[in-house]
Amino acid sequence: MLATAIIVFREVLEASLIISIVLAASKGLAGRNTWVGGGIAAGVAGAVLVAVFAEALAEAAAGMGQELFNASILLAAVLMLGWHNVWMSQHGREMAKSVGEVGRAVAAGDRPLYALAIVCAVAVLREGSETVLFLYGIASTSGEGPTAMLIGGATGVAGGVALGIALYFGLLSIPMRHLFTVTNWMILLLAAGMASQAAGFLVQADLVPPLGDAVWDTSWLLTESSIFGKVLHALVGYVSRPAGIQVAFFVVTIVVIETFTLLVARNGEATRKMATR
Amino acid sequence: MVSWRSLSLPARAAAAALIAGVAFTAVPARADDPTVRITIKDHKFDPEVVEVPAGVKVTVIVKNEDSTPEEFESTELRREKVIPGGQEGTIYIGPLRPGSYEFFGDFNPKTARGRIVAK
Numbered sequence: 001m002l003a004t005a006i007i008v009f010r011e012v013l014e015a016s017l018i019i020s021i022v023l024a025a026s027k028g029l030a031g032r033n034t035w036v037g038g039g040i041a042a043g044v045a046g047a048v049l050v051a052v053f054a055e056a057l058a059e060a061a062a063g064m065g066q067e068l069f070n071a072s073i074l075l076a077a078v079l080m081l082g083w084h085n086v087w088m089s090q091h092g093r094e095m096a097k098s099v100g101e102v103g104r105a106v107a108a109g110d111r112p113l114y115a116l117a118i119v120c121a122v123a124v125l126r127e128g129s130e131t132v133l134f135l136y137g138i139a140s141t142s143g144e145g146p147t148a149m150l151i152g153g154a155t156g157v158a159g160g161v162a163l164g165i166a167l168y169f170g171l172l173s174i175p176m177r178h179l180f181t182v183t184n185w186m187i188l189l190l191a192a193g194m195a196s197q198a199a200g201f202l203v204q205a206d207l208v209p210p211l212g213d214a215v216w217d218t219s220w221l222l223t224e225s226s227i228f229g230k231v232l233h234a235l236v237g238y239v240s241r242p243a244g245i246q247v248a249f250f251v252v253t254i255v256v257i258e259t260f261t262l263l264v265a266r267n268g269e270a271t272r273k274m275a276t277r
Numbered sequence: 278m279v280s281w282r283s284l285s286l287p288a289r290a291a292a293a294a295l296i297a298g299v300a301f302t303a304v305p306a307r308a309d310d311p312t313v314r315i316t317i318k319d320h321k322f323d324p325e326v327v328e329v330p331a332g333v334k335v336t337v338i339v340k341n342e343d344s345t346p347e348e349f350e351s352t353e354l355r356r357e358k359v360i361p362g363g364q365e366g367t368i369y370i371g372p373l374r375p376g377s378y379e380f381f382g383d384f385n386p387k388t389a390r391g392r393i394v395a396k
Contacts, residue, residue: 007384054346055361063367066358130348133359134384137345204356206334206369213374224352243355 001152004138008156010227011127011134014234015043016164018123021190021235022116024171025084025183029113039117043124050125051132067205070126074198077122080115081191082257085184087112089265163231184261186235192253193237199249200239211244310369312336317347317360320385331375331395337368347389351380354393371395 019040026032050057050069057065131153138149174182202208219240222229232238237250311330316323320343329335339349341360349368350357360366373395382389 003387007386054359055364058359058361058364058366063365130359130383133346133361134348137347137362137384140345141343200355204358204369210372213372219353239355241353241355 001148004135004149004152005155005159007134008131008153009159010156010230011131012157012160013163013227013230015120015123015127016160017167017231017234018190019120020164020168020171021183021186022120023168024179025088025187026113026116027172027179031113032116035113035117036120039120040124042117043121043128046121046125047128047132050129051136054129054133061205064205064207067201068207071198071201071205073122073125074194074201077119078191078195078198078253080112080118080122081187081194082253082260083115084112084119085187085191085257086260086264087115088180088184089261090268188254188257189236191257192250193233193235195249195253196237196239196242196246199246200243203243203245208245211248213243214241215244215247217241310334310336312338315339315391317341317343317382317389319343320347320382320388322380322382322389322391325391327391327393329371329373329393329395332372334369335371335373337370337393338365339368340365345384347385348383349380350383351378351393353378354380356380357383 019036023032023036026036057069059065061068135149135153139146171179171183171186199208203210217240221240222232222238223240224230224233224238229238229240239246311333313327313329313335315327315337317339327337339358339360341347341362341364344362346359346361348357348359349366354370354373356368356370358366358368370393373393375395378393378395380391380393
């Protein structure tokens, strides 16, 4: 039961942290809870589907179906996170000023809410499918019985969610005028970390060259297996022994998102200046 | 010129699906790399120590003879893959520097342990 709790906790932790950042970054956006909740629900449904079709997925694409699937959904999440940051550079200042007003609605036009829902769905799906498969295995073979498994699983989920809640309220304690700057950085790092993870799966599928087995080795200091290492892995994409191409994906993601963010911000600035003449 | 940002959401979804479809069908076969085989039985790896040549790509074929899925994982090799019960999974590793690289079964970490030794 304890082993189940620990394994489920580690799987849920990463998704939980990502959802917390998304929630903090979208504070004040109308309808945000519905969208994020929907994303989580879709992620859970997707996780069950992926687990049910695990055999077919594993055999697809010359045996590289899992890797391609994981890389694809991670890159989709990277795109969504990048789009959120670009959107925020357009509207962030307006939002920071007007958050707290009763009945306030965000500027009309495209909102990043479904993008954030997709990010949550991907995060839950990634870890969730492994969790479902693990629990299925435990249920099939363990002599403990379903109750012990359910308690262990629920405990693990509760632990992961608790850490996510802690991060969320920690972020909310940041003064409003700084909150979106902080969450923008965290989302940028989240995107870069996910891109680096996607690169890892592409290397595993032998679709891209690793460009160096371990550009650095800080496994003596911190590995991804420890809880803190996993947290750092989820938040900033920390890898103790990264392949060169993972570092490349990480850097390129930051450069591309930041470039678009600055371009859009500058564009918005020019428009505002013209409007106030 | 069409840019990603100029596309509507349905267009983006279609483009992504197209790219994914192409990727799913265009994976190359690798028949010429050295191959090693590992079996999972009773939540344990067999053999537990696998020797591979260093400096070249190696194909690792893991056959899961248990009825339940196992996740072959290694932080040192940067690999993680779920292998459904009764199935075989292929994992490409390397080129590796000489040394010892630990792997484990993430679903049964206490019993499923092993290492790859690159020489």
